[in-house]
Amino acid sequence: MVDRPNKPTAIPVGSSTAVPAPQVDISSDNSSVTATLPSGDSVTVLLFGATVTSWKSAGGKKENLWLSEKAILDGSKPVRGGIPLVFPVFGPPPSDHATSSLPQHGFARNSRWEFLGKSTSESAGKGSAGDDSVTLDFGLGSSNLSDSAKQAWPFNFGLVYSVTLVKDVLTTNMTVRNEGTKPFECQVLFHSYLKVDDIANTTVSGLDSIEYVDKVNGASTQTETNKAVTLTGETDRVYKALKPEAKVVVKENGKPLYEVGRDNLDDVVVWNPWAEKAGGMGDFAPKDGYKQMICIESGAVSGWQKLDGGDSFEGAQIIKSVL
Template identity: 40%
Template sequence: MPVEKLSDKVILKSPKGATAEILHYGATIISWKTSGGLISGGTEHLFVSSKAALDGSKPVRGGIPVVFPCFGPPEHPEHSKLAQHGFARNETWTFDSVVMDNETGVSVRLLLKPSSAVKSIYSKDFELAYVVTLAENQLSTDLHVTNPSTTDSLEFQALLHTYLRAPSKAVTISPLNGLTYINKVKGGAKEVEKREAVDVKQFTDSVYEDAPSKVSVIWPGGGVEVKMTEFKTLTVWNPQAEAGSKIGDMEENGWEHFVCVEPGYVRGFKKLEPGSRWIGQQVLTLV
């Protein structure tokens, strides 16, 4: 079966042997594997901490969590009651439908609408749809944000907090040279990137403005191309030991095994007029 629906998650299986697992909780993708030849069970391309909670008790440390409607501590007055990174990653999403099932791959849609818990802290109406598409060497994630109101605009931030499994001491991201970025390690200072290839050998938390539509994440023996549509920023994060050792659900030395490359819209707010829809897309392709 190309789509296996379980009580807590959905498992996608492509005709070429790739698999993906999506939790109902947070619509968080916790696994993306491709057939690995001699590697039993395939090759995993996402990092999930061995200490991550997968039971819905807290947001997952790893995979691809969905961030909405705010990134980081809330800044917008309408988000004042929200926790860091909003609520999408710790709400239970509903399986909607199989969008595609053919020889090229398989795709499903999950939905999120305001729950009673969300309504108690957030007054705006919204509809989220998350379309996940799995192909032989590719994983696509499309976040649809709809403003169903007939009178009020909707202002939000959105981001896909992608943890790519990679050796952090050897990985590089490019092209980011010449872009202005917010260096959150230095208290939010604005800087201009001068490196041809960005590394995360030290504690890194950088939000690049006017992000390119495509970046390459490369390491010895592997790599992933990250394409973005309608996402205007790219966050690169790795805590290294300096900050990683203080994260309770981070496995020992876990920061050595991933880099977060996060397409988003997190500088300012996207404004949706009544009845409008916005779609942000991320496409991960093995290289």
């Protein structure tokens, strides 16, 4: 799990602390928090949905996340792009499950989260600048939910979401705790929209021999036979039961662009809406923007995590941006 060098320091939302280099800079307002490392790498998290909307590496020169030009950031709709959070259900909820009255992908991406604080570790004078790190912690519990979400899913839960930035690596870690006495079942996923130059030159490796559910093909179960998966049309696949150490690598023109690893998350969804579906989404822009993105989504979604009162589940996604 994510190393937290120090205990988080509470920062009231709305405050802004600008500290001179080479320290980590944190700035926040009523709607988002941005952390910038001395190297220039940065991450921005919108409190609405605790959605990461930007992650820049290469000293701030390379944006790694695709964000629609028409993404709605005011809290009225989940964000189209970045890393929306999926909890407690992935996709349309099954009609015979306790999540059945929730919207697609649950309520985490539709709720306003609390910024709990930051912890930093700075290497200034001690070693290489590549050791600098910052973790931003966000919380969501039953008491933060809208009345309708509370009614639709009447369980007492607590989520702590930690976003850790080190040079060229972004780790997102979710801890789910059942704070009540009634058991509940849940799914968790990081819906990462990775930015690519051209989907036509993009491949995904690390999925060979993995069984997947093909959601654009009648939810049929298939086994991946390609070492390098290419996308040539609408793609929506849930690859299941990956080995913990297996990395999913997005390559462009044969060169690695992103390496996506997981901790305690066995499933990986590969999604691209392609032209027609993107055309039908009011918040998707530009309309040919599907050529510049690929969703690689790590999660625990092919079954349910059952948590008894007091139990916790923790899972993380680790994305390395390769130059």
